[in-house]
Each structure stands twice: as C-alpha cells, then as structure tokens.
Amino acid sequence: MQEIGQIKDIEMASSAFIAKTTSANHEEFFARRCIWVNGPVIVGAGPSGLAVAAGLKERGVPFIVLERANCIASLWQTRTYDRLKLHLPKQFCQLPNFPMPDDFPEYPSKDQFIGYLESYANHFGIQPQFNESVQSAKYGETCGLWRIKTTCGAPDSSNKREVEYICRWIVVATGENAEKVVPKFFGFHEFGGDIIHACDYKSGDKYRGQRVLVVGCGNSGMEVSLDLCNYDAMPFLVCRSSVSIVTAISHFCLNFTYTMLVFSRGAKELTNGGNLGWDQVWQSHFWCGSHIPIRACCLENIINKRVK
Numbered sequence: 290m291q292e293i294g295q296i297k298d299i300e301m302a303s304s305a306f307i308a309k310t311t312s313a314n315h316e317e318f319f320a321r322r323c324i325w326v327n328g329p330v331i332v333g334a335g336p337s338g339l340a341v342a343a344g345l346k347e348r349g350v351p352f353i354v355l356e357r358a359n360c361i362a363s364l365w366q367t368r369t370y371d372r373l374k375l376h377l378p379k380q381f382c383q384l385p386n387f388p389m390p391d392d393f394p395e396y397p398s399k400d401q402f403i404g405y406l407e408s409y410a411n412h413f414g415i416q417p418q419f420n421e422s423v424q425s426a427k428y429g430e431t432c433g434l435w436r437i438k439t440t441c442g443a444p445d446s447s448n449k450r451e452v453e454y455i456c457r458w459i460v461v462a463t464g465e466n467a468e469k470v471v472p473k474f475f476g477f478h479e480f481g482g483d484i485i486h487a488c489d490y491k492s493g494d495k496y497r498g499q500r501v502l503v504v505g506c507g508n509s510g511m512e513v514s515l516d517l518c519n520y521d522a523m524p525f526l527v528c529r530s531s532v533s534i535v536t537a538i539s540h541f542c543l544n545f546t547y548t549m550l551v552f553s554r555g556a557k558e559l560t561n562g563g564n565l566g567w568d569q570v571w572q573s574h575f576w577c578g579s580h581i582p583i584r585a586c587c588l589e590n591i592i593n594k595r596v597k
C-alpha cells in the first residue's frame with residue numbers, strides 16, 4: 290500500500306489536484322485515479338451530509354459529497370414505505386438556514402420531505418457525486434491526510450472504476466439506518482411465507498386478507514401495522530419487551546424535558562469540574578427511546594383489536 294507521506298508532487302486540475310508519487314509500488318497507486326480534494330470529503334448525501342455541505346458552502350469552504358446511491362436522501366427515496374410522514378413536527382426536522390415551506394403540514398409526507406431536501410440541495414448548489422461508494426478511509430499519521438478509496442458506477446454496471454481521494458478532513462454522514470439488519474430467528478429458513486424488512490415494505494396492498502406478523506414495535510412496526518389494517522390485512526405485532534405508548538406530541542415533550550435534565554446535569558458537573566456523567570446521559574436517552582410516539586389511529590386499531 291502506498292504511504293500518504295510519499296506523495297511528492299501535486300498538480301492542479303480545476304477544483305481538484307492530481308497527486309503523483311515516486312514510490313516503488315507506484316503501479317497500484319496509478320491503477321486508480323487519484324484526486325486531491327482541497328477541503329473536506331463528505332460521505333453520504335442524506336439530510337446530514339446536505340446540512341454539512343450547506344454550512345461549508347455558506348462559509349466558502351470547498352468540498353465534495355460522495356453518495357453511493359443515484360439520488361440524494363436515498364433512505365427516504367428508496368427505502369421507506371408509501372404512507373410515511375415525518376414522525377416529528379416539521380420545525381424539528383428542517384435543515385439549517387432553509388426552513389420548510391409555510392404551507393407544509395405540521396407532519397409533512399415523505400414526498401414533501403424529499404421535495405424539500407431537493408430544494409435545499411439546489412438552493413445551496415450542492416451537487417453530490419452519485420453512484421460512488423466509499424470502500425475505505427485511512428488516516429496517515431505522518432502527514433495528517435486521509436486516503437479515501439471509492440468505487441464508481443451503478444450497482445448493476447459492469448464498467449466500475451476505482452478512485453482515490455486524498456484530503457485533510459472526512460465527514461462521515463452515512464446514517465444509522467444505511468444497512469438493513471435482519472435478525473436470525475429460529476425456523477427462519479423453514480418458514481414458507483414472505484419475509485421482508487421494513488425498508489423493502491411499500492404498502493399493505495399485496496397482503497390483503499392475509500395474516501402478517503410484524504416483528505418490533507418501534508415507529509416502523511407501528512406504522513406498518515396500521516398500513517396493513519388500512520389494506521384489510523390482519524397484522525399481529527410482537528415486541529420483546531414492554532413499551533410505553535405516548536402520543537407524538539407527548540413524546541416530544543418527554544424527550545425535551547429529559548434532554549434539558551441531562552444537559553442541566555452535565556452543565557452542573559462541568560462547572561464543578563466533574564465528569565459529564567455519560568452513564569446518566571445514556572440511561573436517560575435509553576429511557577426516552579423506549580417510548581414510541583404513535584398516531585392516534587394506530588392506537589385505536591390496537592384497542593379495537595384490528596392489530597393484535
């Protein structure tokens with residue numbers, strides 16, 4: 290592997306630079322395109338990546354955004370169910386320096402949210418490099434530079450190529466739901482019916498009249514169960530531990546109160562010169578996290594036993 294410290298010569302090519310090397314194993318180095326980025330590399334063009342990009346743009350800092358999908362906010366565009374609306378009021382989901390339109394409802398639909406994110410990217414002139422997936426990022430201690438290797442090309446393309454970026458900063462904005470997690474259940478492979486993850490679920494249309502086991506009763510489990518009811522399916526909802534069900538607005542109030550408590554405790558400890566008390570922070574968030582915000586119509590379906 291070529292060491293970053295061995296880069297000898299850097300040539301400018303528009304906003305990027307081409308790095309050259311004189312190392313012994315330069316063949317591997319030249320096998321892929323190598324680009325010096327004069328600013329941070331942002332990985333992921335979801336809401337977080339876009340917000341960082343907008344902040345940098347406003348301050349005149351050059352950057353590039355690498356996105357493995359072929360669109361911005363790929364989680365929202367390709368891996369969410371049709372009936373999805375924001376779970377939190379719009380003022381808590383909008384990105385910095387560009388509020389959601391006044392005529393949006395309090396809980397915008399997923400299409401409205403996607404439209405908003407597209408306007409956000411246009412407004413700030415953010416142009417992610419799509420179909421470019423980061424494979425590795427390594428930091429060279431000696432010269433303080435990152436080497437980021439990517440593969441370019443659509444997933445089904447036979448014409449993939451590799452690119453290497455060299456930069457001083459990397460912003461990882463790849464999200465917490467980027468990879469689906471399907472737990473292994475006993476009897477998983479013997480089960481004859483369909484098994485799908487929530488990120489592949491679009492609507493209950495194809496489950497009409499069928500009995501469906503929904504595993505997990507977080508936001509997605511609740512919403513999918515409600516959707517199944519709306520399509521005349523018979524959902525059974527299972528969760529492994531007890532949950533407290535609160536309305537969306539009470540959930541916000543609870544989280545807000547606990548966040549304030551956590552911060553005031555943290556501030557007190559800091560001013561006393563003590564530790565921040567991360568165990569309390571974690572416990573409080575864990576406690577808050579076990580409350581599921583639920584829409585009233587979903588609760589109704591549980592009460593009248595349409596969701597079992």
Ligand SMILES: Cc1cc2nc3c(=O)[nH]c(=O)nc-3n(C[C@H](O)[C@H](O)[C@H](O)COP(=O)(O)OP(=O)(O)OC[C@H]3O[C@@H](n4cnc5c(N)ncnc54)[C@H](O)[C@@H]3O)c2cc1C
Pocket residue numbers: 332333334335336337338355356357358361362363364365369373374375376377381382421422423424462463464465466467508509
């Ligand atoms: C069903 C559902 C409902 C939700 N509702 C809400 C809500 O109401 N309000 C709210 O605030 N949040 C909600 N969330 C949370 C959601 O995670 C955030 O809204 C938001 O999408 C997080 O943004 P992000 O940019 O951090 O991550 P993501 O939106 O996940 O974006 C990460 C991006 O990084 C890209 N990426 C990943 N790995 C690589 C790689 N190796 N190379 C290049 N690109 C890569 C992905 O393709 C993706 O586009 C919801 C999530 C789900 C699943």
